[in-house]
Amino acid sequence: MTESIAEILIRIESVKFSFKNHFTLTSGLKSPVYVDCRKIISYVNERNFIVSKAIDYIKDKNLKFNLVAGGETAGIPYAAFIANKINKPMVYIRKKPKGFGGNQQIEGSFNKNDLAILIEDLATDGGSKILFIDAMRKAELKVNDIFVIFYYDIFEYTKLDLAKLDVNIHSLCTWKDIIKVLEKNNIYNKEDVENLKEFLSNPDAWRKKNA
Secondary structure, eight states: OHHHHHHHHHHTTSEEEOSSSOEEOTTSOEESEEEOGGGGGGOHHHHHHHHHHHHHHHHHTTOOOSEEEEETTTHHHHHHHHHHHHTOOEEEEOSSOOSSTTOOSEESOOOTTOEEEEEEEEESSSHHHHHHHHHHHHTTOEEEEEEEEEEOOOSOGGGSGGGGGOOEEEEEEEHHHHHHHHHHTTOSOHHHHHHHHHHHHOHHHHHHHTO
16 A cells, blocks of 8 residues: 555655756755655545545544544645545644634534644654644643644654654654665666765755765
């Protein structure tokens, strides 16, 4: 299943490579790869397959929750697709309170002590999820699990700030799966794949070498 997801992400260019003219990220840093899982929502068959596998994963892992929460903005459609399929209520979490009206950060109806799962499109080191988890717990929601379509999984989780919040992160696909598909299908030459591995293992050193 993980390889099938990886193949989809590569085919629709949710995971896109540029080994010669490197991408410039929002941070201004260079990268040989750009990940954009928001593209999935435009591909009906691929979207349906991924959502169905997400639900299979949630059931297989017996994840417990009675509320689905989507993170602004990329997590919202996936939370909606999943919540609809499994017939669960949904809310979404803003990155910050909206600043007018009720000034709420969580949109939708819920009860204190509801057990929620946070749905996002992807996670790198998980740092951006802390904001959502903090908002949820401040609102007296319980949250033990985060589910993403794509997880970098290149950092030691126990050393991440997210691990201090005592939440588990789940995913359908990681860089290990992407690399396995690239190598298995000879999509790029060995030199380019090794360059990608070098970037993932030490981005700072890669950037100095490829400045």
